Amino acid sequence: MNNDNMNIDKINSFQKQQNKEEMKKQIITFVLMIAFTVVAFAVVASGLEAIYAVPLILILAVVQVGFQFYYFMHMKDEGHEVPSSLIFGGIWVAVLTILTMTTIIWW
């Protein structure tokens, strides 16, 4: 009985450590995402030329989507291989479609 308790304590402390780490990462990404959003608004407010501003905002957006998927939706954790491959498959099809539309219909 005593032994069991000790084991559980050990597991709990390991778990606590893990949770603490996880929380730290969550907060860092959250702060980063807010910062990115602020930067995006700032870029537009500063009156930077569109040719620089648009790609910059797009890059920020992509990184944010990455954070969203990997940290907040836990795609970085184990056991998410199938959902991630399906998501990447979907992104691939969407990119192909948009690429074709922009190049051979609207260009």
Next chain:
Amino acid sequence: MSIAATQNRGFGATLWDYLTTVDHKKIGNMYIAAGAFFFLIGGLEALIIRIQLIKPENDFITAGLYNEMITMHGTTMIFFAATPILIGFMNAIMPLQIGARDVAFPFLNALGFWLFLFGGILLNLSWIFGGAPDAGWTSYAPLSLQSPGHGVDFYVMGLQLSGAGTLMGGINFIVTIVTMRAPGMTYMRMPLFSWTTFVTSILILFAFPALTVGLFLLMFDRMFGSAFFDVALGGNAIIWQHLFWIFGHPEVYILILPAFGIFSEIIPAFSKKRLFGYTSMVFATFLIAFLGFMVWAHHMFTVGLGPVANAIFAVATMAIAVPTGIKIFNWLATMWGGSITINSAMLWALAFIPSFTIGGMTGVMLGAASADYQYHDTYFVVAHFHYVIVGGVVFGIFAATHYWYPKLFGRILNEGMGKLAFWLFFIGFHLTFFIQHFLGLMGMPRRYWVFLEGQGLDTGNLISTLGAFLMGLGTIVVLINVIYTAVKGEKAPADPWDARTLEWSIPSPPPEYNFKKLPLVRGLDPLWIEKTEGKGKMTAAEPAVDIHMPNGSIFPFIMTIGFFIASLGFIFQVDNHLWLLAVYFGMALALGTMLARSLKDDHGHHIHKEELEREAD
């Protein structure tokens, strides 16, 4: 609920059982039965087309009716015959093959079926409500915008309903395969039919949204005055073609991959050898699916995309021949040196290989963009896609019917009639379509109502029509066989073919919970492993436990009725705004049922282990 339903039940009780069922096997059977019904309708339409073309300048039907016939033949055969029959087999067989007790979302499964069925009924209602769709199964804008009457509206709403159902089915199968495989059933031990179900479901998941979007745009253009495809108002008609084929090309792989899976089950079973090159078969399936998304513009070579786009899509198209070739050689190598049994199922599989290869070869010819300018919109194209779809998919469906009939219905189809039907259909098929290659090369355009005398097209068309009647005869023999088997067919044992995969380790037809104890899978072809090691039956992976089962529900049916009424409302509100009431009522019914379903806790029921133990093993 007792599993020993020995006493006969009344018609009403049986009907209620089927209306409310969430059992994947019953839903699968209903998919197959409804698909077969639509297959007969599509076949009748095909015969009418061929009668019209039996001689030059025939006037069997009018030009307008002919347009409706070709449109409805294509739409019915693709969306309401081939797809649902294959989904029916996936539904009924795939969970048995991976050792699951049901699909992941039984309620969604029932909803998907009813949406498909009422989509099909809606489309065919157009015949009595002022004319069927007549803009071709591809319904290209601007023709589909110009088409008078409500025909194309029925096409849009019917496909939208059934498309939603198919999408649900696809998601359901993906989740089932990812989460519900039996202990030991790793991905690389899954039977090929389960693999192709998985890959097909991924294709459905990615391809159907493009159709949904396209149909929405067409619906708004036709019913609510938008101008997505109307060039005069700044729209672009080519967008429809792209959206349709971004869906449409993966759709043909949605049809053929399950058929590949079916043959990959039948050929090893009747050759008494394991599938040759299992890993490469899985790899080839994925490669076909992957490349299948990058070739849609080969349907549009003559639109004027420019030489660069045409060249890219031509190369991608030809690349698909490589994984397909891998599969063909693997099937041949599986039979090589095997102890081959030739019965009805195997006959269809054997006939498939050369027939499909001819279709694949003409596919590569059509894929050569510069040559395609010559073939485009001729009977050469018609011959090509009937060779791949009939020679591949329909042969696959017939093979699967003979192979899995004992598992689904507990009786074995009559072999004599099976072989007779095969030879009638096989000879009829080649008579009908082989000559069409040459008609096409001689310049006969597709979709034309009549052709002129003295252009060398007369004999070819006559032969083609005669072949079509042979195919019709073959189908009738299959029907007679089904009825005969239902009346006096021999009862099937659990494993009538001495086969290899899990579905043959349980009784035919399987009990509603499929596996009394989940089986322990020790490798590829799990049942065969146990047979070779002298045990002959599966080892259980768990002790006897209470089995959790979902409860039946009438909600999917009511929801579908709601969407069906709303669809009719959408179609007719163009004439009279009072029909908007039907839209509101139908949507309220559907959404209200959804709400009721969400608020009501339904935890299902258990079949207790004591009850299971009372049953003999």
